[in-house]
Amino acid sequence: MQRWTNWAGTATAAPSTVVAPRDTTETADAIRAAARDGRTVRPLGTGHSFTSIGSPDTGCALDLSHWTGIASADPDNGLVEVRAGTPLHRLGAELDGLGLAMANLGDIDQQTIAGAISTGTHGTGAGLGGLATQVEQLTLLLADGTEKRCSATENPELFAAARVGLGALGVITTVTLRCVPAFALAADERPAPLDDVLERFDQLAADNDHFEFYWFPHSSNTLVKRNNRLPAGQPPRPLHPLRHFLEYGVLENRLFGAVCRLGRAVPALVRPLNRLCAATWSARSYSDRSHRVFTTQRNVRFVECEYAVGQHALRDVLGELRAAAGRLDEPVMFPVEVRVAAADDVWLSTAYQRPTAYIAIHQFQGMPYRRWFDAFEDIVAAVGGRPHWGKLHRLDAAALRERYPRFDDFRQVRAAVDPDGVFRNAYLDRVLGPCG
Numbered sequence: 422m423q424r425w426t427n428w429a430g431t432a433t434a435a436p437s438t439v440v441a442p443r444d445t446t447e448t449a450d451a452i453r454a455a456a457r458d459g460r461t462v463r464p465l466g467t468g469h470s471f472t473s474i475g476s477p478d479t480g481c482a483l484d485l486s487h488w489t490g491i492a493s494a495d496p497d498n499g500l501v502e503v504r505a506g507t508p509l510h511r512l513g514a515e516l517d518g519l520g521l522a523m524a525n526l527g528d529i530d531q532q533t534i535a536g537a538i539s540t541g542t543h544g545t546g547a548g549l550g551g552l553a554t555q556v557e558q559l560t561l562l563l564a565d566g567t568e569k570r571c572s573a574t575e576n577p578e579l580f581a582a583a584r585v586g587l588g589a590l591g592v593i594t595t596v597t598l599r600c601v602p603a604f605a606l607a608a609d610e611r612p613a614p615l616d617d618v619l620e621r622f623d624q625l626a627a628d629n630d631h632f633e634f635y636w637f638p639h640s641s642n643t644l645v646k647r648n649n650r651l652p653a654g655q656p657p658r659p660l661h662p663l664r665h666f667l668e669y670g671v672l673e674n675r676l677f678g679a680v681c682r683l684g685r686a687v688p689a690l691v692r693p694l695n696r697l698c699a700a701t702w703s704a705r706s707y708s709d710r711s712h713r714v715f716t717t718q719r720n721v722r723f724v725e726c727e728y729a730v731g732q733h734a735l736r737d738v739l740g741e742l743r744a745a746a747g748r749l750d751e752p753v754m755f756p757v758e759v760r761v762a763a764a765d766d767v768w769l770s771t772a773y774q775r776p777t778a779y780i781a782i783h784q785f786q787g788m789p790y791r792r793w794f795d796a797f798e799d800i801v802a803a804v805g806g807r808p809h810w811g812k813l814h815r816l817d818a819a820a821l822r823e824r825y826p827r828f829d830d831f832r833q834v835r836a837a838v839d840p841d842g843v844f845r846n847a848y849l850d851r852v853l854g855p856c857g
Contacts, residue, residue: 425465425477428531429724429786431813432473436463436482443487445594449566452592455481456564456843463846464592466536467508469529470811471725473848474540474587480846483592485533491515492595499600500557505535505593513712521600525549525631526715528758535593540811541585541771543779544715545633545760547626547732553584553767557599561591564843568594581827582834585769587810589849590838605657606631606648606714611704613645615743619736622778626732626761631715635756636739638746638782639692640699644756648714657708668705674720681721681785684754688788691752698756723755726794726813727781728806729771732761735778738800742780745796753793755783768827771807781812810852818854 425434437460442448455462461480468475485506492502496519503512510530516522525544532542534552543551558572561583569591571580583590618625618634625632631648651657660668680698684691708714730738739759746753758781762772771777782797784790798806798815807824808814822828832853839845842856 423482425468425482427468427470427473427475429471429722431471431724432476434473434476434478434482436477437479438481439484440481441484441487445562445568448483448485448488448592448594449562449568451481451483452562452564452843453566456566456841461845462592462843464505464535464588466506466533467531469532469536470540471813472811473846474811475536476846476848478846485535488594491519494519494521496520499602500597501600502558502595502597503534504595505533507534508532509534509537510712510716513716516600517603517710517712520603522603522711523552523555523598524601525552525555526712527552528715528717529719530712530716534596534598536588536811538584538596539586539588539593541769541809542811543760543762543772544631545762545779546631547761547776548630548763550763550765550772551585551767551770553770554765555598555600556584556596558597559583559593560595561593563591564839564841569838572597578830578834579838581766581768582831584767585810587769587849587853589835589844589853591844604653604711605651605655605708606711607651607657607706607708608714609647609649609704609706611645612699612702613643615641615643615739618643618645619739622735623732633758633760635758637695637699637756638743638753639695642699642702644699644702651708657710659709659713660705660707669718674718678721681754684752685785685788688752691754695752695754722786723783724786724790724813725781725783726797727758727779727809728797728801728814729762729777729779729809730801730804730806732776732778734804735759735780738778738780738804738806741800742782742797745800746793749793749796751789751792753782753790754785754788757782768831769810769825771809773807773825773827779809781809817851821852 440451463477464483488506629647760779
């Protein structure tokens, strides 16, 4: 029996069976066998969700690490069919080789394409949606092992549900992405006072292709990141490899990891360490291929809670969060991250029907986080905050039903394609309620 653990160590499981299919026939056979035996089935990605959404519990775990790569491509029309187990860091390089790119990415690229879209992974950009909005078509294996394609014109209700489907509707086998011509991004990162950033937040979001900022909760300083497209034909100017290693490999990972461990060992130092880290942020500008600029190496382990709120509510939420951080008995070592996204039409997308600001709070692995996360969830509840499906939160189906206008529609699709709960696990029981 192989034990499963997610990246953050917040979820573990002991599946009864682990199957590593090499094609869709073997995957379908594994689903049918598990269903006959009354066992559940969960596809395994890279385990980068902080919740137990990917947990196989005691059922059958499908290891899709052999089902990777680009299955077909139509570069002239920007369409690329990708196997579900393909990690995003491999996909970015392969698309670039075809002269294509994804229009937007998150800041971590270790997830599989299927896991990323299924949990509502997003990047930042007021004019851009999450990864699911870049999906043109999906192919799934349903609970009886049959294959079903869906798109805006073929099985459209299944498509509306499955683009952020939580793995509750079937096993995604391929994802057809609508890509854009490959492009380079000019990255500009520089410190700025939190009050100034909040005052100019809407303008910063509107004026930049991709905008976000980081804020240490016991300080008053932020690091503002702006990424904007280079004009076609203008060659990018990446960081020198040595500088890249020093700034990202040494400073942002090894040194920051050492600072976090010091804070964990001596909690009284966390607040001054926060202020020290914020004071050492410096300006940095460079340009590179888009998939290299969007993503950042993350070696320091942490836990995370992220909520989506209407962009108009961001300033008030941050004000309350700042006050809450000052009242904490257990200080917070990790920064807060703030991003934006356009409204979309995906049923369980956190940006469904509203321009969105994302607020992600973190704590270093092994440090107390529950009171910080609870305070945050209390604040965002008052403005109808929607939790990221792959990050820690306390909401259940009854609460989520109030936040998603199409929640019951999703449940109806789920009841139709998986009435016996072949793809359920304990997390889905909590956030979606029972099958059928």
